[in-house]
Amino acid sequence: MTLHNVRSETPRLGVAMIGSGLMAKSHTMGYRNVEGMYGSSPYRPHFAVLADAKENLARSGAESLGYGRWTADWREAIAAPEVDVVDIVTPNWLHKEIALAAIAAGKHVYCEKPLAVTAADAREMYEAAEAVGVKTLVGFNYLRNPAIAEARRLVGTGALGNIWTLQGRFVLDACSDADVPFAWRFDRKLAGSGALGDLGAHVVALARALAGPISSVCGLSRTFIRTRPAATGAFGYGSDADLGAPRREVENDDATTFLMEFASGASGHIEASRTATGRPYHLSIELIGSKGSLQFVQQDIHTLRLYLDDDAAEHKGYRQIELGPAHGDYGAFWPFPGVPIGLHELKTIEVHEWLSAIADDRCPDGDFKEGWLVSEVLEAVERSVAQRRWVDVEKSS
Amino acid sequence: MTLHNVRSETPRLGVAMIGSGLMAKSHTMGYRNVEGMYGSSPYRPHFAVLADAKENLARSGAESLGYGRWTADWREAIAAPEVDVVDIVTPNWLHKEIALAAIAAGKHVYCEKPLAVTAADAREMYEAAEAVGVKTLVGFNYLRNPAIAEARRLVGTGALGNIWTLQGRFVLDACSDADVPFAWRFDRKLAGSGALGDLGAHVVALARALAGPISSVCGLSRTFIRTRPAATGAFGYGSDADLGAPRREVENDDATTFLMEFASGASGHIEASRTATGRPYHLSIELIGSKGSLQFVQQDIHTLRLYLDDDAAEHKGYRQIELGPAHGDYGAFWPFPGVPIGLHELKTIEVHEWLSAIADDRCPDGDFKEGWLVSEVLEAVERSVAQRRWVDVEKSS
Amino acid sequence: MTLHNVRSETPRLGVAMIGSGLMAKSHTMGYRNVEGMYGSSPYRPHFAVLADAKENLARSGAESLGYGRWTADWREAIAAPEVDVVDIVTPNWLHKEIALAAIAAGKHVYCEKPLAVTAADAREMYEAAEAVGVKTLVGFNYLRNPAIAEARRLVGTGALGNIWTLQGRFVLDACSDADVPFAWRFDRKLAGSGALGDLGAHVVALARALAGPISSVCGLSRTFIRTRPAATGAFGYGSDADLGAPRREVENDDATTFLMEFASGASGHIEASRTATGRPYHLSIELIGSKGSLQFVQQDIHTLRLYLDDDAAEHKGYRQIELGPAHGDYGAFWPFPGVPIGLHELKTIEVHEWLSAIADDRCPDGDFKEGWLVSEVLEAVERSVAQRRWVDVEKSS
Amino acid sequence: MTLHNVRSETPRLGVAMIGSGLMAKSHTMGYRNVEGMYGSSPYRPHFAVLADAKENLARSGAESLGYGRWTADWREAIAAPEVDVVDIVTPNWLHKEIALAAIAAGKHVYCEKPLAVTAADAREMYEAAEAVGVKTLVGFNYLRNPAIAEARRLVGTGALGNIWTLQGRFVLDACSDADVPFAWRFDRKLAGSGALGDLGAHVVALARALAGPISSVCGLSRTFIRTRPAATGAFGYGSDADLGAPRREVENDDATTFLMEFASGASGHIEASRTATGRPYHLSIELIGSKGSLQFVQQDIHTLRLYLDDDAAEHKGYRQIELGPAHGDYGAFWPFPGVPIGLHELKTIEVHEWLSAIADDRCPDGDFKEGWLVSEVLEAVERSVAQRRWVDVEKSS
Ligand SMILES: NC(=O)C1=CN([C@@H]2O[C@H](COP(=O)(O)OP(=O)(O)OC[C@H]3O[C@@H](n4cnc5c(N)ncnc54)[C@H](O)[C@@H]3O)[C@@H](O)[C@H]2O)C=CC1
Ligand SMILES: NC(=O)C1=CN([C@@H]2O[C@H](COP(=O)(O)OP(=O)(O)OC[C@H]3O[C@@H](n4cnc5c(N)ncnc54)[C@H](O)[C@@H]3O)[C@@H](O)[C@H]2O)C=CC1
Ligand SMILES: NC(=O)C1=CN([C@@H]2O[C@H](COP(=O)(O)OP(=O)(O)OC[C@H]3O[C@@H](n4cnc5c(N)ncnc54)[C@H](O)[C@@H]3O)[C@@H](O)[C@H]2O)C=CC1
Ligand SMILES: NC(=O)C1=CN([C@@H]2O[C@H](COP(=O)(O)OP(=O)(O)OC[C@H]3O[C@@H](n4cnc5c(N)ncnc54)[C@H](O)[C@@H]3O)[C@@H](O)[C@H]2O)C=CC1
Structure with missing residues (x-):
C-alpha cells in the first residue's frame, strides 16, 4: 500500500x-x-x-x-x-x-x-x-490589498514625483435608514466616534501608508439621523429594527469629512459616512503627484489605476493595471492577473503578515503603534470639529 | 419654377x-x-x-x-x-x-x-x-446639462428626501507641468483666485442650484508650482512655454478644497484644481439625500446616475439614466436618448435660455445676481483659508 | 471710427x-x-x-x-x-x-x-x-471620431502587432417597444435590410477602416417584433405609435449578428440591433492584436482605451487615453484633452473633410466606393443568413 | 474552570x-x-x-x-x-x-x-x-455567482419578458505571448478543444442556465499562434517558457466565437479566447429581453446590472444592483451588500451546494448530465467550424 x-x-x-x-x-x-x-x-x-x-x-x-x-x-x-x-x-x-x-x-x-x-x-x-x-x-485589512502594496511601491520609487494631494473615502449606507436600531456603534462610550472611527480609521491608515504622517486637520461632522429605535442585542451591521422600540439619541457622527495637511507638505481630504444612501460599500483612494497619479476603488479590487506623465504624448492616460502575481501577495491566490480577491481573503493576507512577523520576531506592518497614531488623527479631527478651526495632530509619527 | x-x-x-x-x-x-x-x-x-x-x-x-x-x-x-x-x-x-x-x-x-x-x-x-x-x-454653462436640469427637478419633487451632502469636483491637469507659462490666470490682479475662481465657480453655481445657499465654508489652498516661466501673450489654456524665460511667482491657488454648510442644514465639500495630474477634464457632482442620491460626471454627459431607496429590495441600486428628450433641453439635439452632447452644445442651450429670457422679459437662470452670490462664496473660502477656520458667507441668498 | x-x-x-x-x-x-x-x-x-x-x-x-x-x-x-x-x-x-x-x-x-x-x-x-x-x-460619421483617427494611426504604425480580431457593435433600443409604428425603416423595399443596413453599415465601415477588407461572413438575423402598427408619416426615430392602427408585417431584421473573416486573416464579429432593450445608443469597437489592443465606446467619446503589451510588466493594463489636440481633428474643438465631442460635431468634422477634398480635388475618406463596398458586405451577410452557411463577399476591396 | x-x-x-x-x-x-x-x-x-x-x-x-x-x-x-x-x-x-x-x-x-x-x-x-x-x-463555479442566482430568478419571474438574445464572453490573455510553452491545454488528445472547451464550457453552462437548451450553432475558430516551445511539466496557467525548446504545433483553437439558436427561439453568440491581448480575465454575460435586460461582468462581481422597461419614463436606465444578502448565497459571506466575493469563495458556494445535494439525496445544480449537455454544444461548435455552416446540437436537453 x-x-x-x-x-x-x-x-x-x-x-x-x-x-x-x-x-x-x-x-x-x-x-x-x-x-x-x-x-x-x-x-x-x-x-x-x-x-x-x-x-x-x-x-x-x-x-x-x-x-x-x-x-x-x-x-x-x-x-x-x-x-x-x-x-x-x-x-x-x-x-x-x-x-x-x-x-x-x-x-x-x-x-x-x-x-x-x-x-x-x-x-x-x-x-x-x-x-x-x-x-x-x-x-x-485594506492595507493588504495588492493594489495598495503596489501603490506604496510606486510612491517609494518616486514614480509619481512629489505627492500633492490624497483623497480618501469610505462610505456606506448601512445606516441611511432611520429605523436601523441603536447598537453599540451609535454609543459614544462604547464606540468612540461614529463613521469617523469606524470607517475613517481605515482610510487614515491608508493615507499614512501612502503619504506619511498627517500633521493638521479640520473637519465637519453631521449626525443626520438624530434618534434610532433602542434595541438590545443588535450588534452587527445589518441587524433589523424593532420599530415599536423607544428611540435613543445617537451620540456620534453619521458622516465626517476632514481636510488635512501632511508633514510632507501634501494635502487632501478624507470622507467617512455610514449614511451614504445608495453606496453600500465604497472605499476609494486617489493620490495625485507631480509626475503621476493613482486611483483605487475597493469594489474594483482587481485593478489599480495609474497615470504616468512621462508616457508618450499620444498615449497618456490612466492605465488600468490588472493586479496579478507581480503585485503584493496576489500570487498566493491566483497565477494569472485580474481575478477579484474577496474581502475575507484580504484577512488571509493580514494573517500571513501576522504569522510571518511573529516567526521573524519583527513588528508587523500596521501594529499597535500605527493603531495609536491613527487614533491621534481621528481625535484631532474631533477637536477641530468642536472648535471649528484647524488643529494640529498631537503626535503624528 | x-x-x-x-x-x-x-x-x-x-x-x-x-x-x-x-x-x-x-x-x-x-x-x-x-x-x-x-x-x-x-x-x-x-x-x-x-x-x-x-x-x-x-x-x-x-x-x-x-x-x-x-x-x-x-x-x-x-x-x-x-x-x-x-x-x-x-x-x-x-x-x-x-x-x-x-x-x-x-x-x-x-x-x-x-x-x-x-x-x-x-x-x-x-x-x-x-x-x-x-x-x-x-x-x-454646466447648469445647462440635461442631467442637471433633471437633477434639479428630482430635488424639487422631493424624490431624494432631505439633501444631506453634496460633493463637487472640477479638476484639470492643464497646469500640472511646471513649465506651463505664467499667463493671466496665475496673476491675482488679473484673475482673482486661481483654480478656485476659474473652476470652483462652476461647481459653486451647480451646488447652489441643487442644494441652495451656502452659509459657511472652510478651505485649504495650495500652490504646488510656485514659479512659472514668464510669457507674454500666453492667454489660453494649452499655450506652450518658452523655457528660457525668467520665472515669475504664481499668485493664486493651484488647488483649493473647501468644506461647506448650506443654509438648509446640508453639508459637503468642493474641490477645484488645475494641477490634478492625469485628469484633463473632470467635473463631477454627488448629491446624497435621505431617500435617494444622484451622481453626475461631466465626461459621461449622456447619463445621470440616480439611486432611489424605495426601489424594490432586490433591485436597489444606482440606475444609469440615459438622458433623452424627457430631460432638460436634450430633445433639441436628438430624438432618442443616450447621445453625448458636446460642451459647445451646452453653450447653445445657454444661448437659447439667454434669448428666451430677453424675449420674455425675465431674468435668465444664472444671471449677474447669481454670479455675484457665487463670488461671495469664493471670497469667503479665501478668507477661511487665510484665517484657518470656518467663516460665514457674507451674503448667501 | x-x-x-x-x-x-x-x-x-x-x-x-x-x-x-x-x-x-x-x-x-x-x-x-x-x-x-x-x-x-x-x-x-x-x-x-x-x-x-x-x-x-x-x-x-x-x-x-x-x-x-x-x-x-x-x-x-x-x-x-x-x-x-x-x-x-x-x-x-x-x-x-x-x-x-x-x-x-x-x-x-x-x-x-x-x-x-x-x-x-x-x-x-x-x-x-x-x-x-x-x-x-x-x-x-463615426469614422470621424478622433478616437478612430488615432486607432487607425496606431494600426498603421504596427503598435498593435498583427490584428487578430475585431468586434463591433451598434445596438439601440429605439424599436424594442412593439408599438413603435411601422415606418420606412421596416419596409424592405424602402430601407433594404433593417438593423443590419441602418446600424451595421456604420460598423462595417469602421471595421474596414481598422482591419481592411472583409472576405467572408456568416450571419444570424432575427425579427423579434413581427408586426407593428401601420402609421402614415412616421419617418424618424422616436415617432409615436397610433395604437389603434392595423398592424403591418415587419419586413427586415430587428437584429443581426455576423461572424467575419478579413482578407488579412483577422476574424471577428459584428452585431447590429434596433431592439437592444435598455441600450438606447451603444456603438463599440474592440480590436485585439498580437502586441496590443484597443477599445472604443461611442458614448465615452472622450476616450480611447489602449493596451500595449510592451509596457513594463508591473504597469501593464489598458490605458484610458483622454483624446485631445494630438488626436484626429479634436483640436478644432478644444485646446485641452478630455472634453466630450457631440455627435453633431462629428458631422462638422465630416463636412470639413468633404470641403477639403473638394478643394484639393481628391476623394474624401468614405466616398461612394467605400459606400458600395460596405453594401457588398451587408448583402453577403443577408445571403449567408438565407443559406445558413458562410459566404464570400462579392467584391471586397 | x-x-x-x-x-x-x-x-x-x-x-x-x-x-x-x-x-x-x-x-x-x-x-x-x-x-x-x-x-x-x-x-x-x-x-x-x-x-x-x-x-x-x-x-x-x-x-x-x-x-x-x-x-x-x-x-x-x-x-x-x-x-x-x-x-x-x-x-x-x-x-x-x-x-x-x-x-x-x-x-x-x-x-x-x-x-x-x-x-x-x-x-x-x-x-x-x-x-x-x-x-x-x-x-x-460561475453558476454560483450571487449575480447569476439573481439573474436566473429574474428570468424565471418573467421580469425580462421574452428572452431575445444572450451574449457571453470568456476571454483571457494568458496565451497571447507566443512563448507561452506548449502544455496539455494545447494538445487535442489531452485537452480536447482549446479556448472553446476550457473557457467556452463555462459560458455555455451559464447560457443554458439563463436561456435554456441551445439547439443549433455556427462557429469560427482561430489558432493565432501556431507553434509554441515544447515544455515538459508545464501544466498550469502562467508557467514560464523555455525559449530554447523546440516548438510544437498547437492542436486546438486559441479563440472561438459562435452564433447560436436556443430551443426557445432566442439567439445569441459566445466568444472564448485565450489570446485576448490586454484582457487577463474577462467573463461577461448580457441578456436582452422584450421587457428588460441584464449585464454581468465577472470582474465586477459585486454588481448585476438590470434594466426594466416598466420603470418610470424619466428614470429608465440600467441599474447597478449591489449584490447582497437578498441574492443567492451572498449572505453567507457578508451581512451588507456590495462586497466583492473572491473566486475561491465561489468554490465555497459550489461545495456548499455539493454537500447539501449529497445530504438531501438530490442532484446538485450542474451535475454530470449538465456537463454532458454542455459538451454536446461544444462539439457541435467544432463540427460547424469544420463544415462552415450551421449544425444542430446532437442532444440539447
Ligand atoms: N477590519 C474591518 O474591516 C472591520 C472591523 N470591524 C471591527 O471589529 C470589531 C468587531 O466588529 P464586528 O465583528 O462587526 O461586531 P459584531 O457585533 O458582529 O461582533 C461583536 C462580538 O463581540 C461579542 N462581545 C461583546 N461583548 C463581549 C465580551 N465582553 N466578551 C466577549 N465577546 C463579547 C458580541 O457578542 C459579538 O459576538 C469592532 O471593533 C469593529 O470596529 C468590524 C467590521 C469590519
Ligand atoms: N464657461 C466656461 O466653461 C469657460 C469660461 N471661460 C472664461 O471665459 C473668459 C475668457 O476665457 P478664454 O476665452 O478661455 O480666454 P482666452 O485667453 O482664450 O481669450 C481671451 C481673449 O480676450 C482678449 N482680450 C484681452 N484683453 C482684451 C481687451 N482689452 N479687449 C478685448 N479683448 C481682449 C484676448 O486677446 C483673447 O482673445 C474668462 O473669464 C474665463 O474665465 C474660459 C473657459 C471656459
Ligand atoms: N449618419 C448617421 O448617423 C445617420 C444617418 N441616417 C440616414 O440618413 C437618412 C435620413 O434619415 P433621417 O434624417 O433620420 O430620416 P427622417 O425620416 O428624419 O428624414 C427623412 C426626410 O426625407 C424627406 N423625404 C422623404 N421623401 C422625400 C422626397 N421624395 N424628396 C425630398 N425629401 C423627402 C422626409 O420628408 C423627411 O423629412 C437615411 O438614409 C438614414 O439611414 C439617419 C440617422 C443617423
Ligand atoms: N472551474 C474553473 O474555473 C477552472 C477549472 N479548471 C479545470 O480543472 C482541471 C485542472 O486544472 P488546473 O488545476 O488548472 O491544472 P494544473 O495543471 O494546475 O493541475 C493539474 C494537476 O493534475 C496533476 N495530474 C496530472 N496527471 C495526474 C495523474 N495521472 N494523477 C494525479 N494527478 C495528476 C498534475 O500533476 C497537476 O498537479 C482542468 O480540467 C481544468 O479545465 C482549471 C482552472 C479553472
Whole structure:
C-alpha cells in the first residue's frame, strides 16, 4: 500500500478568539486558509478557544468556526496555556481591557480597529505591548490589498514625483435608514466616534501608508439621523429594527469629512459616512503627484489605476493595471492577473503578515503603534470639529 | 419654377463679442446654432462686431467667426447702434469695466465666469444692471446639462428626501507641468483666485442650484508650482512655454478644497484644481439625500446616475439614466436618448435660455445676481483659508 | 471710427439639402460650423435650397435651418445653378435616384448611409460618379471620431502587432417597444435590410477602416417584433405609435449578428440591433492584436482605451487615453484633452473633410466606393443568413 | 474552570483530491470554509487523501492543503475506505478514467470542467453515475455567482419578458505571448478543444442556465499562434517558457466565437479566447429581453446590472444592483451588500451546494448530465467550424 501519512513540521500556534461576530469569522478564515493559499506557513494555527459574552454565541461560534473550546469569560480564554495569540474582535470599548490583559499574560495581540475609543487608550495599549515585548497587529485589512502594496511601491520609487494631494473615502449606507436600531456603534462610550472611527480609521491608515504622517486637520461632522429605535442585542451591521422600540439619541457622527495637511507638505481630504444612501460599500483612494497619479476603488479590487506623465504624448492616460502575481501577495491566490480577491481573503493576507512577523520576531506592518497614531488623527479631527478651526495632530509619527 | 424664397419673421438681435479666444468661439457657435437646433428661436442673431485688444486677433476672429465688423477697442463695439447684446469673453479683470460700460449703454450683457475678480465688483455689476433694467447672464454653462436640469427637478419633487451632502469636483491637469507659462490666470490682479475662481465657480453655481445657499465654508489652498516661466501673450489654456524665460511667482491657488454648510442644514465639500495630474477634464457632482442620491460626471454627459431607496429590495441600486428628450433641453439635439452632447452644445442651450429670457422679459437662470452670490462664496473660502477656520458667507441668498 | 468691415475671401459653395429630417439638421450644422470651429475653411457654404416632398416640412426646414429657398421637388433643387453640392438625407430608397440625377447634373454628392438599398445600386452610383468625375461622400460619421483617427494611426504604425480580431457593435433600443409604428425603416423595399443596413453599415465601415477588407461572413438575423402598427408619416426615430392602427408585417431584421473573416486573416464579429432593450445608443469597437489592443465606446467619446503589451510588466493594463489636440481633428474643438465631442460635431468634422477634398480635388475618406463596398458586405451577410452557411463577399476591396 | 469542550455532531465526509494544482487548492479551500462561512454545514469534510502523479507534488500538496495521506496513484486514493467523495482536478483527458473508476467504487464524484474530451465520453460518465446512483458535480463555479442566482430568478419571474438574445464572453490573455510553452491545454488528445472547451464550457453552462437548451450553432475558430516551445511539466496557467525548446504545433483553437439558436427561439453568440491581448480575465454575460435586460461582468462581481422597461419614463436606465444578502448565497459571506466575493469563495458556494445535494439525496445544480449537455454544444461548435455552416446540437436537453 502506498498511501503515505503526511507529517507536517509546521509549528503550532494557539489562537484565542474573543468575540464571535463578523470579524471573528473573518479572522478565523484567515488563520485557516494561510497555509493552503500560500503553500506554506510559519505556523499552523491551533483553534484553541473562542470566547463570547453570550454563552449561546460562544458555543455556536466555536462549533461552526472549529474551535476546540468555548467560554463566556474572555479572561479564561487568555489564561488558557495553549493560547499563544489573542484576537480581539469585540466592540471597540472592550479592546483596551482585553488587550492589556492579554499583554500582561505575555500573549501576542491582534486587535480590530479602531484600536481604542480614545487616543490615550490606544497609546497605553501600544506602550504596554512595547514594554512586554509581545507582537501586536491592528485589523487595517485594506492595507493588504495588492493594489495598495503596489501603490506604496510606486510612491517609494518616486514614480509619481512629489505627492500633492490624497483623497480618501469610505462610505456606506448601512445606516441611511432611520429605523436601523441603536447598537453599540451609535454609543459614544462604547464606540468612540461614529463613521469617523469606524470607517475613517481605515482610510487614515491608508493615507499614512501612502503619504506619511498627517500633521493638521479640520473637519465637519453631521449626525443626520438624530434618534434610532433602542434595541438590545443588535450588534452587527445589518441587524433589523424593532420599530415599536423607544428611540435613543445617537451620540456620534453619521458622516465626517476632514481636510488635512501632511508633514510632507501634501494635502487632501478624507470622507467617512455610514449614511451614504445608495453606496453600500465604497472605499476609494486617489493620490495625485507631480509626475503621476493613482486611483483605487475597493469594489474594483482587481485593478489599480495609474497615470504616468512621462508616457508618450499620444498615449497618456490612466492605465488600468490588472493586479496579478507581480503585485503584493496576489500570487498566493491566483497565477494569472485580474481575478477579484474577496474581502475575507484580504484577512488571509493580514494573517500571513501576522504569522510571518511573529516567526521573524519583527513588528508587523500596521501594529499597535500605527493603531495609536491613527487614533491621534481621528481625535484631532474631533477637536477641530468642536472648535471649528484647524488643529494640529498631537503626535503624528 | 417652384423654388420658393424663404422669408423669416424671426427678429434680429445684434451681438458684440468682446474677446476672440476660446469662449468667443463657443458663444458664437451657440448663437449660430440655436435656431437650427431648436427648430425656432426668439431671435436670429446678427453678428455685428467682434472686438479684441490685438488687431490681428480681432480681424481673424471676426472673419472666421462670421462677424460683420471688427475693432481693437471694445468701447466702439459697445457703442455700435446695431448692437443689442454684449458678450464679454475676455480675461476676468476686464469683465467689470466692460460690463459697466455696456450696461450704461443700455445693452444686455452676457459675461463669462467668474463674474468679477472680487465679490464687491460682482455686486456692483449686478446692481448696475438691476438699476438700468438690462438682462444679464453669466456663463455657468454646466447648469445647462440635461442631467442637471433633471437633477434639479428630482430635488424639487422631493424624490431624494432631505439633501444631506453634496460633493463637487472640477479638476484639470492643464497646469500640472511646471513649465506651463505664467499667463493671466496665475496673476491675482488679473484673475482673482486661481483654480478656485476659474473652476470652483462652476461647481459653486451647480451646488447652489441643487442644494441652495451656502452659509459657511472652510478651505485649504495650495500652490504646488510656485514659479512659472514668464510669457507674454500666453492667454489660453494649452499655450506652450518658452523655457528660457525668467520665472515669475504664481499668485493664486493651484488647488483649493473647501468644506461647506448650506443654509438648509446640508453639508459637503468642493474641490477645484488645475494641477490634478492625469485628469484633463473632470467635473463631477454627488448629491446624497435621505431617500435617494444622484451622481453626475461631466465626461459621461449622456447619463445621470440616480439611486432611489424605495426601489424594490432586490433591485436597489444606482440606475444609469440615459438622458433623452424627457430631460432638460436634450430633445433639441436628438430624438432618442443616450447621445453625448458636446460642451459647445451646452453653450447653445445657454444661448437659447439667454434669448428666451430677453424675449420674455425675465431674468435668465444664472444671471449677474447669481454670479455675484457665487463670488461671495469664493471670497469667503479665501478668507477661511487665510484665517484657518470656518467663516460665514457674507451674503448667501 | 475704427469699426472695420470684414471682407472674407473664402470662396462660396452652394448647398442643396434634399430632406429635412434629423440628418438634414446635422448636415446643415456641419456646414455652418466648419469655419468657426476650424478657424478657416476651404469654402464658405451658401445655403441655397432645401427640398422635402412635403411642402410644410420643406418650408419650415428651410426657415429654421437657414436656407434661402425651398421646394417640394428635389429635381429643382439639383437644377438650381447656385447649387454646387447636393446632400441626400432622405430615406434610403431615394438615395440612388437623387444621386444619379445630381451626378448627371455635375454636382458633388454627399449622401447618407446606407448608400443604397442593394449593393448593385450602390455600385451603379459609385461608377456614375467616377465616370463624371464629381466628388462623393457617404455619411459614415463615426469614422470621424478622433478616437478612430488615432486607432487607425496606431494600426498603421504596427503598435498593435498583427490584428487578430475585431468586434463591433451598434445596438439601440429605439424599436424594442412593439408599438413603435411601422415606418420606412421596416419596409424592405424602402430601407433594404433593417438593423443590419441602418446600424451595421456604420460598423462595417469602421471595421474596414481598422482591419481592411472583409472576405467572408456568416450571419444570424432575427425579427423579434413581427408586426407593428401601420402609421402614415412616421419617418424618424422616436415617432409615436397610433395604437389603434392595423398592424403591418415587419419586413427586415430587428437584429443581426455576423461572424467575419478579413482578407488579412483577422476574424471577428459584428452585431447590429434596433431592439437592444435598455441600450438606447451603444456603438463599440474592440480590436485585439498580437502586441496590443484597443477599445472604443461611442458614448465615452472622450476616450480611447489602449493596451500595449510592451509596457513594463508591473504597469501593464489598458490605458484610458483622454483624446485631445494630438488626436484626429479634436483640436478644432478644444485646446485641452478630455472634453466630450457631440455627435453633431462629428458631422462638422465630416463636412470639413468633404470641403477639403473638394478643394484639393481628391476623394474624401468614405466616398461612394467605400459606400458600395460596405453594401457588398451587408448583402453577403443577408445571403449567408438565407443559406445558413458562410459566404464570400462579392467584391471586397 | 469554564472552558467547555466543543462537540460537533456534524457528520464526516471523507474527501479524496486527485490532482494538486490550482483547482485542487480551490476545491480544498471550498470544503474547508463551508461550515465557517455558512455557520453550519451538512458535513464536515475529512481531508483523507490527495493524489498526484508526481510524488513531490502529491506530498507537498497534501501537506500544505492539509490532507492526512498522499499517494502517486489515484486508484489507491479512490479505494481508500475513508473516502466518500472523489474530486477530479486533473487535466481533462484523465477525467473520464478517474470518474468511471470512482463511480464503480460507489463514490460521489465532483469533477472539473470540461467534463470530458468528447461529448460521447461525457455521456458515458453521466450514464455510469446514473446507473450506480452516486451524486455528481461539474466545476461550473460561475453558476454560483450571487449575480447569476439573481439573474436566473429574474428570468424565471418573467421580469425580462421574452428572452431575445444572450451574449457571453470568456476571454483571457494568458496565451497571447507566443512563448507561452506548449502544455496539455494545447494538445487535442489531452485537452480536447482549446479556448472553446476550457473557457467556452463555462459560458455555455451559464447560457443554458439563463436561456435554456441551445439547439443549433455556427462557429469560427482561430489558432493565432501556431507553434509554441515544447515544455515538459508545464501544466498550469502562467508557467514560464523555455525559449530554447523546440516548438510544437498547437492542436486546438486559441479563440472561438459562435452564433447560436436556443430551443426557445432566442439567439445569441459566445466568444472564448485565450489570446485576448490586454484582457487577463474577462467573463461577461448580457441578456436582452422584450421587457428588460441584464449585464454581468465577472470582474465586477459585486454588481448585476438590470434594466426594466416598466420603470418610470424619466428614470429608465440600467441599474447597478449591489449584490447582497437578498441574492443567492451572498449572505453567507457578508451581512451588507456590495462586497466583492473572491473566486475561491465561489468554490465555497459550489461545495456548499455539493454537500447539501449529497445530504438531501438530490442532484446538485450542474451535475454530470449538465456537463454532458454542455459538451454536446461544444462539439457541435467544432463540427460547424469544420463544415462552415450551421449544425444542430446532437442532444440539447
Ligand atoms: N477590519 C474591518 O474591516 C472591520 C472591523 N470591524 C471591527 O471589529 C470589531 C468587531 O466588529 P464586528 O465583528 O462587526 O461586531 P459584531 O457585533 O458582529 O461582533 C461583536 C462580538 O463581540 C461579542 N462581545 C461583546 N461583548 C463581549 C465580551 N465582553 N466578551 C466577549 N465577546 C463579547 C458580541 O457578542 C459579538 O459576538 C469592532 O471593533 C469593529 O470596529 C468590524 C467590521 C469590519
Ligand atoms: N464657461 C466656461 O466653461 C469657460 C469660461 N471661460 C472664461 O471665459 C473668459 C475668457 O476665457 P478664454 O476665452 O478661455 O480666454 P482666452 O485667453 O482664450 O481669450 C481671451 C481673449 O480676450 C482678449 N482680450 C484681452 N484683453 C482684451 C481687451 N482689452 N479687449 C478685448 N479683448 C481682449 C484676448 O486677446 C483673447 O482673445 C474668462 O473669464 C474665463 O474665465 C474660459 C473657459 C471656459
Ligand atoms: N449618419 C448617421 O448617423 C445617420 C444617418 N441616417 C440616414 O440618413 C437618412 C435620413 O434619415 P433621417 O434624417 O433620420 O430620416 P427622417 O425620416 O428624419 O428624414 C427623412 C426626410 O426625407 C424627406 N423625404 C422623404 N421623401 C422625400 C422626397 N421624395 N424628396 C425630398 N425629401 C423627402 C422626409 O420628408 C423627411 O423629412 C437615411 O438614409 C438614414 O439611414 C439617419 C440617422 C443617423
Ligand atoms: N472551474 C474553473 O474555473 C477552472 C477549472 N479548471 C479545470 O480543472 C482541471 C485542472 O486544472 P488546473 O488545476 O488548472 O491544472 P494544473 O495543471 O494546475 O493541475 C493539474 C494537476 O493534475 C496533476 N495530474 C496530472 N496527471 C495526474 C495523474 N495521472 N494523477 C494525479 N494527478 C495528476 C498534475 O500533476 C497537476 O498537479 C482542468 O480540467 C481544468 O479545465 C482549471 C482552472 C479553472
